[in-house]
Amino acid sequence: MSTIFFTEKTCFVCGAVSRYPLINLSLSIVGPRDLDGRPSQIERASVYLWVQRCAGCGYCAPEISEGNRGDKEFIKNEFYTKQLYNTQFPETANSFLCHSLLMEKDDKLSDAGWGAVFGAWICDDNGFKDGAVLCRKKAVSFFKKAIKNGLSFAENRVQQQIYLIDLLRRSLEFDEALELCDKELEKENDHELIDYFNLERELILKKDTSCHDDTEIEELDY
Numbered sequence: 421m422s423t424i425f426f427t428e429k430t431c432f433v434c435g436a437v438s439r440y441p442l443i444n445l446s447l448s449i450v451g452p453r454d455l456d457g458r459p460s461q462i463e464r465a466s467v468y469l470w471v472q473r474c475a476g477c478g479y480c481a482p483e484i485s486e487g488n489r490g491d492k493e494f495i496k497n498e499f500y501t502k503q504l505y506n507t508q509f510p511e512t513a514n515s516f517l518c519h520s521l522l523m524e525k526d527d528k529l530s531d532a533g534w535g536a537v538f539g540a541w542i543c544d545d546n547g548f549k550d551g552a553v554l555c556r557k558k559a560v561s562f563f564k565k566a567i568k569n570g571l572s573f574a575e576n577r578v579q580q581q582i583y584l585i586d587l588l589r590r591s592l593e594f595d596e597a598l599e600l601c602d603k604e605l606e607k608e609n610d611h612e613l614i615d616y617f618n619l620e621r622e623l624i625l626k627k628d629t630s631c632h633d634d635t636e637i638e639e640l641d642y
């Protein structure tokens with residue numbers, strides 16, 4: 421059984437005390453994942469609880485009671501406030517994108533990228549098509565900078581490429597996605613991973629921007 425409960429937390433920035441929902445995932449999560457890593461079943465919906473937003477000052481963080489000194493000044497910036505209330509995105513996507521801005525400030529580019537990916541998932545759920553594309557473009561930009569700085573954003577290099585290709589495909593950057601895909605297919609990646617690239621290649625050629633999951637790998641005939 422997984423349960424949602426509420427707990428009181430004090431905002432790191434302004435000290436406001438509010439109640440935040442938390443989830444207790446007492447079952448280990450199994451099941452298919454989307455090609456961009458989004459889990460299925462209950463974990464899929466729990467993404468809404470992965471970021472907390474202070475109603476008082478607008479600070480957004482996975483743990484609202486924690487932060488660093490720079491955060492207090494940073495969230496007063498006009499661009500932060502604009503993002504917080506940007507009508508191109510649903511509210512929770514804005515919370516994730518604000519969290520991304522805070523992570524970018526601290527050069528945590530992998531976390532900044534994932535914040536944008538999670539924002540895209542919220543946009544997907546709520547029919548914000550253009551917002552989802554914008555989030556994925558931001559994620560690609562953060563992840564590319566992460567690679568440049570020698571940071572990783574997934575368990576290994578090949579998995580990073582799979583995520584990047586999926587983000588590019590879903591943000592309509594078909595040429596770049598295809599180029600990355602073909603480069604990986606020329607390499608001697610192991611069989612299971614090659615199938616990911618084959619599936620992405622097929623979707624890219626069809627100009628398919630929708631969500632697909634890893635169960636479709638098994639249906640491929642190569």
Ligand SMILES: [Zn+2]
Pocket residue numbers: 431432433434435436474475476477478479
């Ligand atoms: Zn606050």
